[in-house]
């Protein structure tokens with residue numbers, strides 16, 4: 001019975017595979033249907049799309065990403081059930097499981113939509129399991145792993161308005177495009193060292209906000225074209241035109257930080273600079289209050305989603321978090337910045353106290369990075385609540401976006417803005 005079952009499964013899979021792989025007539029000259037992967041094409045993981053996808057476009061060709069020679073199936077619509085990694089052609093009802101090597105979907109027109117959002121060129125669908133080495137939270141949600149492949153310069157046309165605003169002073173926008181291009185090129189180089197990885201950047205705040213074609217405009221495209229191929233490089237590197245990891249954030253709160261202060265590790269060549277330009281930023285001064293009870297809940301949630309940090313927390317706490325009551329919160333600072341947050345927990349029965357020190361940047365993400373806007377904060381205890389008083393928004397490393405905007409309005413040039421926030425680095429043309 002067992003053996004017959006397997007045989008049936010194998011036969012069923014083969015049938016589905018054959019139906020899918022056999023091509024409808026097509027004109028190869030018009031449709032590449034082949035994965036383009038080179039140094040000009042960036043692979044962007046489209047995050048936060050939801051657990052089911054509707055992919056639409058004129059004559060969307062779906063093929064096995066690694067076997068384009070088997071041909072493709074064309075349809076104007078495809079549906080994807082992310083939880084079960086299944087793709088279906090709704091008009092015929094035919095479906096198949098997405099293989100680990102991916103399904104490539106390409107539009108004849110060059111544009112396709114996913115759940116109503118428009119994207120250029122190609123998307124590749126992978127089963128979500130491929131993400132687990134890079135994102136431990138993936139096991140607990142049903143998101144698809146969808147990767148948009150498109151030329152870096154086209155990607156930047158969308159990043160302009162995802163990260164900043166093409167209508168801002170031109171020198172500021174150009175400086176930010178150069179920072180965004182540098183960051184993208186750096187990530188492409190670094191991420192491709194891991195051959196199992198199928199994307200270079202994420203489309204959200206983890207890397208750069210990329211919202212596809214819906215936010216691209218002609219002004220942004222014009223400024224991307226004007227800065228074509230220009231990046232920031234490290235003049236001390238042995239490699240020619242070595243891109244730096246050009247971090248940037250919304251507003252630094254009065255001065256920038258070193259990457260090592262935020263994430264640890266070594267990033268040679270970065271310097272801290274004063275920034276008298278971002279005081280008009282919308283989140284320059286902020287306050288945020290959290291009760292001890294709420295902090296306890298968010299710590300438990302943060303730990304459950306973060307296997308790496310969990311390793312550094314004491315077993316006594318992890319074995320039974322509900323046994324421990326938060327009794328105090330303290331902060332250690334390093335040049336106007338919170339570096340660590342220390343939580344004192346008291347055992348409800350024995351009154352034993354344990355103190356756990358956690359990186360402030362990490363804790364900020366657990367507690368809600370949209371409210372606890374930066375790590376440039378001080379803390380005040382009010383009963384069983386903590387009031388955070390802060391300045392700036394984001395990690396504060398590299399270019400300060402609101403500061404750059406102001407510099408542009410004051411008449412600084414693009415290169416002066418870049419040299420201010422990335423002193424010691426070189427502005428180079430790589431194309």
Ligand SMILES: [Zn+2]
Pocket residue numbers: 251252253254255275276277278400402403
């Ligand atoms: Zn600033």
